[in-house]
Amino acid sequence: MRPLLFALLYAALVAPASAADKPVDDTRAQYATRLAQAGDSVEARQALAAWCRKNDLDAEMTKHLEEVIALKSDHGEARRLLGYEKVKGQWLRGEELAKSKGWVAYHGRWMPPREVGRIEQRKKRFREVSRQRSDWANAWELKTEHFKIKSNCPAPIVQELAKSIEDCHAKISQIFKPRKSQPIPLEIFAKQDQFVRESRKAGIPAGPGMLGYFYWGSESGIRCYYAGSLERTLGTLFHECTHLIIRSSYNEPPIWSNEGMAVFFEFARVTDAGFDIKSVPYDRLWHLRDMLKEDKVDLGELVGLRGSFEYSVEYYPQGWGLIHFLLYSNNGKYLGALQKYYELKVRKDPVADFKAVFGTAPADFKAEWEAYIAKLEPANAEELMAAALAAVDYRAEVELAKGYAAQAKAKAPTDWRTLACEARVLLRQAELDNDGEIAAQALAAFDAAFEKRPKSKKPTMRELQFDYERGLACVYTGEIARAVSSAEDILEKDDFNAPAYRLLALALCSGDAQSRDLAEAKEDLALAEDLGPGHENTWVKARIAVAEGKADEAQKLLVQAASEDRFGFGGFLYRREAMRLRARNAGDDVEIIVPGGIVPPGEE
Structure with missing residues (x-):
């Protein structure tokens, strides 16, 4: 035998259970105490900003850096942390800084012309390899x-x-x-x-x-x-x-x-x-x-x-x-x-x-x-994360998922994966409810998880999936240029990453009419299709159809996408989007599901 x-x-x-399971540090309580005790001098506000940076309070850090330069306009460190550079005696950032360097606008972000050429070469190489392996x-x-x-x-x-x-x-x-x-x-x-x-x-x-x-x-x-x-x-x-x-x-x-x-x-x-x-x-x-x-x-x-x-x-x-x-x-x-x-x-x-x-x-x-x-109940952080994602992905039970995610975070507050789990659940909620505020919370949670994630020269496929979902949250909050940047960053590490091309397509058919590039969106989606079919691609086709004003075609594509993921989260989401689109076409007072922001009736 x-x-x-x-x-x-x-x-x-x-x-x-993992040794990483431990109580939560009350960072915000510490911040409130420091804020109440801080003075109004340049040094005090700079020290407070530095503490916020160390403790991943990015919004608070930005606020206090702005206070520093309001008190001392030429404060170099504060300016640099806020994205400024000094050019010919002037502090510039954003579009003004990009133009001063001779950069060009490319799909919603400013880039050196050489970088644009490199991206186009990568896409050309991809098409050649994809045609061969198809x-x-x-x-x-x-x-x-x-x-x-x-x-x-x-x-x-x-x-x-x-x-x-x-x-x-x-x-x-x-x-x-x-x-x-x-x-x-x-x-x-x-x-x-x-x-x-x-x-x-x-x-x-x-x-x-x-x-x-x-x-x-x-x-x-x-x-x-x-x-x-x-x-x-x-x-x-x-x-x-x-x-x-x-x-x-x-x-x-x-x-x-x-x-x-x-x-x-x-x-x-x-x-x-x-x-x-x-x-x-x-x-x-x-x-x-x-x-x-x-x-x-x-x-x-x-x-x-x-x-x-x-x-x-x-x-x-x-x-x-x-x-x-x-x-x-x-x-x-x-x-x-x-x-x-x-x-x-x-x-x-x-x-x-x-x-x-x-x-x-x-x-x-x-x-x-x-x-x-x-x-049989989840006990440690790993099991709680699995339960949270199962609850939202297979049952669309957001509150149950949020409860499990919160328990996982409480057990392993310093583990970037528990923060990522919280972010994913919030992203799913934002998608289901078409809620921009929840999408902003999801993006903040993704950013917090990213800061905690160990830096590696060669990210795993799962880490790249996290980066894709973070970019997706950027699309839902209307940060189209950042979403495009996220997709390009993924493709820098893996130029055959289907979700990244799908993210590019979604970003380029979202936002306002001026920022859209539907021809490029279709091309990027075709590249994603070459790498592997999936209900997500059908969903992005529906998004492109919405942007083109083809409501009937979008409706059919959403129904098709739902049938391709009958037992997953996509089935819940696509059916809900199809119902909303149908209601809008019937003249009901409903909001349209459009990544990049909620569009009330009559304003599309």
Whole structure:
């Protein structure tokens, strides 16, 4: 018999909380005390500004620096911190400073002509490479220890996916001990239509809702396409990798145990510390609890299912929940039995096999199982952040998300990721409610998180995603030039970053009519499409249609975008935008959803 290695899963779950969880410093209370005690001299105001800068109170710092130069106009340090430069005896900033240097306006910001030329060259290079790789015949290969990867996606994306899928394989292999084999073929397509076409050539019909699959027979492997984000694509890869390894290790275990374990690994987190399997998919957990409240769960029925054709969507959270219970409940009481269940050489009736191994029928577990599921709650900062994002992204429950985000921030106030989580929740609220004030709060939170984020020469894809969302907050607050700058900064680090091109397109179709460049917006969106399809691109197409005054086309695109992200945040947002646009077209007194500011009726 193989050694009992399920304990690895249990050990990961019960590991102690992060040492970063600690109480919040009351910085603002300290500021109020210092402000009350500060004098009105240049030195006093300068010292107060310096303290604010050190403690990330940017608005207060700016206010006190303005006070300094009001008292002493030629104060060099204060002027420089406010963005001034001295040119021919005059302090200049903004447009006046840019013109004095011979800079030119480029998509809402001032830049040296040489920099503009460099950006245009980068876009030209991108188009050439993109055209070459858009054909699957030009796909390139990357070999790792366990995978032979073929892809026409940009190299940084494939390298990140390759590292993570190797981490996943290593963790799963510790548990299931698959038979040794040749490197597993893994095909990652840049576009969904390529994935569908090549799957059909292999005799596998891939429908529009399929993100990927594993295949087994004389040859085995995994196929998927890049689904617009690392997280979504990795979830697909982890899920299918689990299936493949279970299939190579055991004699076709029942569908609930196969899919339940695949969902368990699908939601593993890839962190700086490695592959974290203790994460809970809170949207699945809450879905399961909803079904339990409505008495719609029958464990005997779940365990008795035969084949994927019977395993419909409502069983996925049930299968995950039963696996989680058998792994972790009662200090790992059922770990040994679960190992034996997978190792059965001869399988007869799934329910009878379950009773033979676990000593009781599935239905007899229900009371204990329900009590266990009811107690699953996020505890440390990592879990609270995951719960916050699940609440807003999968349920659009903003207040619940804000509560979790606040708890995460309280436990780890100096961790930039808890500040980023708060910012993301506020951004989602601003999008749902079309609220400019909330968008400003989100941007302030993003800026605070950015100041805390460790500086690295080579940012991760997740850090670049944060930078994209920060730029998105700039669009919603009307800071179009800053949004463009954010996108260009991302492209400096990764010139094949689809969200950055999408951000450029969104920024250039937003704001007032004078700042828009719809032709350039369409070109940038085409570049984002070349890098990978997604509902976000369809949404930006709708934004461009709104800017062009094509309300009917925008309405259709919003409905399409919602259908492309039926179970995610996009589905909630796009449906709400479509309703508002429909109401406006009917003449109702509603505000229009336009990034870059709320536009009341009659002022568009």
